[in-house]
Amino acid sequence: MNGDDRKTIILKQLSEASDPISATTFGKQFSVSRQVIVGDIALLRARGEQIIATPRGYIVEKQPHLTYTIACKHTEHQLLDELYTIVDNECGVIDVTVEHSIYGQLSGPLYIFTREDADNFAKKLTQENVQLLCHLTKDFHFHKICCPTTDHYNKVVSALNQKGFLVS
Structure with missing residues (x-):
């Protein structure tokens, strides 16, 4: 799987998740290091995605409240x-x-x-x-x-x- 496909899946999973997802969890899912995932998240943020790092993992910022x-x-x-x-x-x-x-x-x-x-x-x-x-x-x-x-x-x-x- 290439990096663009991985980032698309990461964003989709974060958008649908009710709980934070850690870089380690994504790393295991995609058989890459945690650092690769941290880089993917940084690239997603750079293109404007509202991804927030919490103490328990990443979430997509939702503003319904x-x-x-x-x-x-x-x-x-x-x-x-x-x-x-x-x-x-x-x-x-x-x-x-x-x-x-x-x-x-x-x-x-x-x-x-x-x-x-x-x-x-x-x-x-x-x-x-x-x-x-x-x-x-x-x-x-x-x-x-x-x-x-x-x-x-x-x-x-x-x-x-x-x-x-x-x-x-």
């Missing part, structure tokens, strides 16, 4: 409560951003849409012994969230506000 940015503050122990509050209201967490005094905006992709995603994220933080990005800013951070409707957004904001997680 409304996106909002919310300002939050909570302790590390309240992380799952914050994430559950968002996903339990049928919204998703796209990323986290902090404003660092030296580096400016620092962001990390999250793509958390279910409690399982939230649990996996928290588990990986523990396994890798990594601190949250918001530790750099005394727990203050922004999330880009996606919601199917404005009503869903209003419910999330109300629930997060009741828990004291929102900063206005």
Whole structure:
């Protein structure tokens, strides 16, 4: 199979996938190295395809939902409560951003849409012994969230506000 055919199949599979697909998975499927797949993804992005790298693999960015940015503050122990509050209201967490005094905006992709995603994220933080990005800013951070409707957004904001997680 040539590279163009492989890229076509990669894009089709990513567009149809409900979960991220890793470069390693594609590499095994096509009997090529992970690095070859990373190169294919880079070429697809260069031609304008909206492919996003997440901690669990690649996804095609889909924008059927409304996106909002919310300002939050909570302790590390309240992380799952914050994430559950968002996903339990049928919204998703796209990323986290902090404003660092030296580096400016620092962001990390999250793509958390279910409690399982939230649990996996928290588990990986523990396994890798990594601190949250918001530790750099005394727990203050922004999330880009996606919601199917404005009503869903209003419910999330109300629930997060009741828990004291929102900063206005």
